[in-house]
Amino acid sequence: xxxxxxxxxxxxxxxxxxxxxxxxxxxxxxxxxxxxxxxxxxxxxxxxxxxxxxxxxxxxxxxxxxxxxxxxxxxxxxxxxxxxxxxxxxxxxxxxxxxxxxxxxxxxxxxxxxxxxxxxxxxxxxxxxxxxxxxxxxxxxxxxxxxxxxxxxxxxxxxxxxxxxxxxxxxxxxxxxxxxxxxxxxxxxxxxxxxxxxxxxxxxxxxxxxxxxxxxxxxxxxxxxxxxxxxx
Amino acid sequence: xxxxxxxxxxxxxxxxxxxxxxxxxxxxxxxxxxxxxxxxxxxxxxxxxxxxxxxxxxxxxxxxxxxxxxxxxxxxxxxxxxxxxxxxxxxxxxxxxxxxxxxxxxxxxxxxxxxxxxxxxxxxxxxxxxxxxxxxxxxxxxxxxxxxxxxxxxxxxxxxxxxxxxxxxxxxxxxxxxxxxxxxxxxxxxxxxxxxxxxxxxxxxxxxxxxxxxxxxxxxxxxxxxxxxxxxxxxxxxxxxxxxxxxxxxxxxxxxxxxxxxxxxxxxxxxxxxxxxxxxxxxxxxxxxxxxxxxxxxxxxxxxxxxxxxxxxxxxxxxxxxxxxxxxxxxxxxxxxxxxxxxxxxxxxxxxxxxxxxxxxxxxxxxxxxxxxxxxxxxxxxxxxxxxxxxxxxxxxxxxxxxxxxxxxxxxxxxxxxxxxxxxxxxxxxxxxxxxxxxxxxxxxxxxxxxxxxxxxxxxxxxxxxxxxxxxxxxxxxxxxxxxxxxxxxxxxxxx
Numbered sequence: 001x002x003x004x005x006x007x008x009x010x011x012x013x014x015x016x017x018x019x020x021x022x023x024x025x026x027x028x029x030x031x032x033x034x035x036x037x038x039x040x041x042x043x044x045x046x047x048x049x050x051x052x053x054x055x056x057x058x059x060x061x062x063x064x065x066x067x068x069x070x071x072x073x074x075x076x077x078x079x080x081x082x083x084x085x086x087x088x089x090x091x092x093x094x095x096x097x098x099x100x101x102x103x104x105x106x107x108x109x110x111x112x113x114x115x116x117x118x119x120x121x122x123x124x125x126x127x128x129x130x131x132x133x134x135x136x137x138x139x140x141x142x143x144x145x146x147x148x149x150x151x152x153x154x155x156x157x158x159x160x161x162x163x164x165x166x167x168x169x170x171x172x173x174x175x176x177x178x179x180x181x182x183x184x185x186x187x188x189x190x191x192x193x194x195x196x197x198x199x200x201x202x203x204x205x206x207x208x209x210x211x212x213x214x215x216x217x218x219x220x221x222x223x224x225x226x227x228x229x230x231x232x
Numbered sequence: 233x234x235x236x237x238x239x240x241x242x243x244x245x246x247x248x249x250x251x252x253x254x255x256x257x258x259x260x261x262x263x264x265x266x267x268x269x270x271x272x273x274x275x276x277x278x279x280x281x282x283x284x285x286x287x288x289x290x291x292x293x294x295x296x297x298x299x300x301x302x303x304x305x306x307x308x309x310x311x312x313x314x315x316x317x318x319x320x321x322x323x324x325x326x327x328x329x330x331x332x333x334x335x336x337x338x339x340x341x342x343x344x345x346x347x348x349x350x351x352x353x354x355x356x357x358x359x360x361x362x363x364x365x366x367x368x369x370x371x372x373x374x375x376x377x378x379x380x381x382x383x384x385x386x387x388x389x390x391x392x393x394x395x396x397x398x399x400x401x402x403x404x405x406x407x408x409x410x411x412x413x414x415x416x417x418x419x420x421x422x423x424x425x426x427x428x429x430x431x432x433x434x435x436x437x438x439x440x441x442x443x444x445x446x447x448x449x450x451x452x453x454x455x456x457x458x459x460x461x462x463x464x465x466x467x468x469x470x471x472x473x474x475x476x477x478x479x480x481x482x483x484x485x486x487x488x489x490x491x492x493x494x495x496x497x498x499x500x501x502x503x504x505x506x507x508x509x510x511x512x513x514x515x516x517x518x519x520x521x522x523x524x525x526x527x528x529x530x531x532x533x534x535x536x537x538x539x540x541x542x543x544x545x546x547x548x549x550x551x552x553x554x555x556x557x558x559x560x561x562x563x564x565x566x567x568x569x570x571x572x573x574x575x576x577x578x579x580x581x582x583x584x585x586x587x588x589x590x591x592x593x594x595x596x597x598x599x600x601x602x603x604x605x606x607x608x609x610x611x612x613x614x615x616x617x618x619x620x621x622x623x624x625x626x627x628x629x630x631x632x633x634x635x636x637x638x639x640x641x642x643x644x645x646x647x648x649x650x651x652x653x654x655x656x657x658x659x660x661x662x663x664x665x666x667x668x669x670x671x672x673x674x675x676x677x678x679x680x681x682x683x684x685x686x687x688x689x690x691x692x693x694x695x696x697x698x699x700x701x702x703x704x705x706x707x708x709x710x711x712x713x714x715x716x717x718x719x720x721x722x723x724x725x726x727x728x
Contacts, residue, residue, distance in 0.1 A: 067379035078376030082393035088376075094385050095378040102385035146376075153378060 014041045016069075016157060016185055017062055024057055024209075031057040033209045039187065041156065044180045046196035046217070047189040049206035050229055055189035058206065059159050062187060066157060071150035073160035073179075077142050081135035085126065085145050088134055089117050092153035120148045123178060140167035140175075147175055151182055160188040164195065193225055233652060233718055237549075244546030247539040252675075253603070256596030263594050270438030274446055282428060286447060289424040291471040292343065292417065293410035294459075296350025298468050300410075301403055303351070304358025311363035324356030325660075325704035327668045328413040329585075330678075330697050332420055333685055338489045339482075343475040346422045350410050361402055369395045400461055407459065408452060412583040415448055419585065420671075429586065433593060445582070452581050493690040496521055500691075525692055529684075530699050533670065533677035537703065540599055540666040540676055541659070544606045548662065549655050551611030552618055553644075559619035562627065562643055563635055572619075579612035588669050597673030606665050610658050617654060621647045653720035656711045663707050667700050677703075 017039040024032040032054045039045060039062075047055045056075070063070050071092065079088050086109055094102060105113055114130070121127045124144045134142060143163065150158055160179060164172030172192070176199045180186055190196045196203050197217050205212040205228045213224050257263070310316045326334075332349035339345050374390040381389075418426025425448055432441035459467055492500065492509065498517035503510035557563035558572035584605045591601030622643050632638040670678025677700045684693040 072376075074372070074375060076372050078372050078374075080373040080376075080390060080393050082396065083389070087389065091377060091389050093378070094381040094389060097385075099382045099384045102382070103388055106388055149376065 015039075016041055017065060019061075022061065024054075024061055031209050032061065035211050037204065037211065037214055039185065041185055043202055044186045044200045045188070045202045045204060046200035047187065047204050047206060048191070048193055048196050048228065049212070051191075052208075053206040054209040055206055056161055057209075059161050059187065059189055062157075063159055069155045070157045070159050071153035071155050073146050073150045073158070073163045075161040075165065077146040079134045079142055079146060079149075082133065084131045084133055085121070085137070085148075086114070086117060086130050088145050089120060089148045089152050092149040092151075117148075117152065120151050123151075124148050125174075140171045143167050143171075144175060147178060151178075155184075157185045157187070158182060160186070162189055162191060165191060233648060233720070236714065236718060237652070240542070240549075241546050243542045247542040251539050251543060251599045251603075253600040254596075254598045255600065256598060257594065260594045267438050267590070267594075270442045273439050274443040275437070275439035276443045276447075279428065279440055279443060282425075282444065282447065285418070285423060285425050285428050286451065287474065288343070288346075288422075289411065289414045289418075289448075290451070290467075291474050292346040292350060292414040292422070292424060293407060294468050294471040295347045295475060296354060296414070297403070297407045297410045298472075299347065299351035300354025300358050300406075303355040305362055307355065307359035308362035308366065311359060316359070320356035320359045321705050321708065322356070322701055324353045324360070325664070325701040325708070326353060326697060327664045327700075328353055328417065329420060329668050329671065330681065330700070332417055332422065333681065333693065334697070336420075337493055337690060338486050339480075340485070341421055341423075342478065342480055344479045344481070346414065346417050346424065347475065349417060350413055354406065354410065357406065358403075362399065365395050365398045365402070366391065369398070404455075404461070408455065408581075411452060411455075412581075416583045416585040419589070426586070430589070433589065445586070449578065449581055489690075494694045496691050496695075497689070522695055525695050526699065529680040529692075530677075530696060532675060533667075533680045533696065534699065534703055536599075536674070537663065537666050537670075537676040537700075540602055540606075540669075540674070541663045541707075543599070544603055544610070544662050544666065545655065545659055547603060547607040548610040548614060548658070549651075551607055552614030552651065552655070555611060555615035556618035556622060557635075557639060557643075559615060560622040560643070562622055562625070562638060573616075576612045576616045576619075579608055580616060582609065584609040584665055585668065588672055592672045599674055601672070602666065602669040602674050602676075605669070606662055609665075610662060614651070614654060614658070618647055618651050621650055649718075649720045652718070653715055656715050656720070659711045660704055660708045663704055667703075 015038055017037075019038070020036050022032060022035045023030065035058065047058060049055055059072075063072055080091070087106065090105060090113055097105075101110075104110070109131075117130070118127060121130055124147070126141065126144060126148070129137065129141065134145060137145065143166065147160075147163060150160070158179060163179060164175050167175065169192075172195065176188075176195055179188065180199050186200075188200070197220065200217055202215070203217050203220050204214045205224065207228055212228055213220070215224075307316055307320060311320070328349045331352050332345055335345040335348050339348075369391070373394060374386070377386050377390050415425040415429075418424035418428065419430050421427065425444055429441055429444045432438070432444060492511075495511060496518045498514050498521045499511050500509075502512050555572075555576070559569055559576060561569065564572065587608060588601050588605035591604050595601055625643060625646050627638070627642055632641050667677040670676035670680065671682045673679065677696060681693050681696045681700070684690075684696060
């Protein structure tokens, strides 16, 4: 992945990302063209657009800019199916403790870590699943574990790639509520326009790697949406 | 795939024309009768030292496998680097018995010789297989790790749980192989089961030999009771403690081996003649010396090894294709299937070296015993795997009713790719076996290596061992090229 210059994170208080004329090109094709916007502390931003628009690429770009500040919820969860819910959530802070502590906790879960993880499981409604293997969970439960790991990870920003794509809409609502009320800056790629409008403060429309619109959610009109998804 | 199969069958037929497959002994079948009678009258009572040999066999295999796993695991992380990969290919291309030949003059008939003879080639094998398992595993969990996770923690959380099962299965399989190797090392004098087996055979005490063989089968069949993965540390530690009492290193021997014994003869000759043991560097003469060895012994050994390997490869394939239906649910009833399974397991468990040894006793040294031994052993392994693959195939309710039709139209086309992949995967293994069986008097590379060692020409033996290793690496590469070209993969087989 190649990126143009001028995409350094800004030091300015309250401003987390500033992109100026960013291009990202893969070997064959250009994934993002001439993207410019800024995201400030505490904003909740939804990325929408047809598949292939560059949503994932943009999220990865944001992650690369501030990797230490970001928790990332992957589209495919990136969980370890062989490990328990406890260990998967613990992985969110794997960089915060020394190797010996991590290995000890892998073999024998520490009480201290459990005390930190129980409150997260409570908000996810999964307290009793703490030592269940992730492979034995349903898709929706796995999705919640992935969100739980991002919450445990902490940091100022939560990036999420289609975090509710594979669960039913009732569960999806619950998970999205968790994400946007975590009190952080959130940038999420979504394919549900309805969810984007209901839960996020600001919506960015992407198509063919270009930014089509970038407005507060309440000012997005049906025409914007129709033209974003229109067949050419 | 049909084309490649026909090419290899053609090569085998051509090789048969050059192969020496005579029966030399006068009464081959009478001896077989005596052996068969002994198999039903095993003599467990007059076996002095059998317990000791049993414990040694297990201890060598445990320690050798453990060291191989530890070193192989470390090397597998550097497997992308070409020197590491080549080094691993080289050390695994040399058979355990040849490694024992190399370690014998260094440490003598010491437990260390047996352990190292297993540990060194297994290191190369484990490094390769661990690296492959890791590359083919699901990489996505690693993306979920925080940016600056410590490497070791990241591996233990994000990768190890994903590959753990495959790794465990492979180590278990290799440990069984190590037990076979360990037993066979007895044939060249190490104190394992093979030593007693060889003695019993040589002196014609077939009932004792049968008892030792049965003891070996019991040992293999009972692995799951005494080597549980969860508690494997206990037998490993016991084995190391047991062997450490006897291990004895002589620095002098080690130094002499590397600085004198294996130094090419032209470099030593002057010093040898005037008694100073000085070493010279007549490069031209060393070159000529190597060429002479290659011309006089290397070429013949290589030629015979290749001929034997190609014959065995084709026969193994045919045996497996003919054999697997008997063990598959699509062709055989429950009882015959269970019997077929048992036969296959027993044949697979018997080390090919022992099979060949028995056949040489019956028919005298020619390629015939080697062909029978290697083809039976590998054919059983392949039949077993193919039958398991066949059983994974779900047939339509309205599928072919006649068994022949079912075989040729439903099952064979579906499993032939994996079958070929595994056959080619075993190609290199068969070549290693073909070379080693030269020790029994067949004119493959092992014969010339054994002779050189018997004549105390370690330098010459080293040259021949290196030739053998290079030949093996060549076959390994060729096999990879063919597997990639025809896009056949053993994945299904490995995971089961």
